[in-house]
């Protein structure tokens with residue numbers, strides 16, 4: 126195949142594989158069988174090996190690339206990644222609602238979303254291309270774990286629009302992957318992970334990206350830090366826009382016009398929580414209007430416009446082998 130043809134075929138394969146990857150890992154609706162995907166990936170790897178001059182760090186073949194690092198570089202978050210104040214019962218939520226109304230008046234709506242129990246991370250895109258990923262760290266300084274985040278298949282390398290964007294989300298390990306990982310570690314006589322959050326955090330802090338790649342991590346994006354090239358007025362619009370750009374957002378979020386609706390949503394998910402394929406430790410409630418978020422501002426460390434309703438720790442039913450616990 127001559128140079129011209131090879132270049133054309135490489136670019137075509139990269140687009141196809143990125144699209145198939147999006148369908149499989151973000152939409153959960155693959156349009157081609159795995160065998161076809163694998164065949165195309167094999168062809169691209171071969172072509173790229175024969176044409177190193179066409180190397181592109183955003184090629185689908187570089188999802189498991191990257192050398193083993195000696196340490197992680199520090200990254201400063203231009204927009205701090207805040208933590209959340211907590212609510213533990215309905216009254217706490219009603220008190221939160223009253224404080225919000227005292228601040229911005231009675232015309233307020235909320236977005237309630239599942240609080241994914243993973244590791245908060247930030248992804249930075251320039252011209253719509255993934256250039257850096259970092260842990261939240263202490264909210265101002267995190268660690269550059271770009272190579273490990275590139276192994277999460279649902280993170281797009283190229284967005285639908287060439288925007289400059291810094292987006293936040295929660296990287297997590299699905300319950301099934303956690304169980305398989307611990308079963309394997311038990312066989313190997315290795316120490317077990319206590320829960321999926323620790324397993325996800327431990328996987329993303331590996332200096333060798335091949336280990337992170339083997340852990341079947343996933344991510345839900347839930348907030349915009351910085352955005353240039355597009356504008357949104359409300360949180361529900363942000364979530365819709367992130368999804369249009371090609372990000373995986375959690376589908377269970379709900380716009381609530383009253384705190385009573387929020388309380389209903391919280392109670393319903395307290396029941397349904399065990400059926401989810403990933404762990405959640407509560408519900409995050411956010412004032413929907415970005416203008417009102419701005420008006421409410423922050424306390425020393427938390428936004429006044431958001432709160433986390435924490436579920437009581439899930440009772441862990443331990444059944445010792447052969448011994449019935451009464």
Ligand SMILES: NC(=O)c1c(N)nc(OC2CCCC2)nc1O[C@@H]1CCC[C@@H]1O
Pocket residue numbers: 206207208209238239240241242243245261295347348409411428431
């Ligand atoms: N874990 C989550 O699913 C989640 C979420 N769905 N939404 C937010 O929005 C917050 C971030 C700062 C102000 C609002 N935070 C979340 O997790 C936070 C991030 C840092 C500490 C908590 O894990």
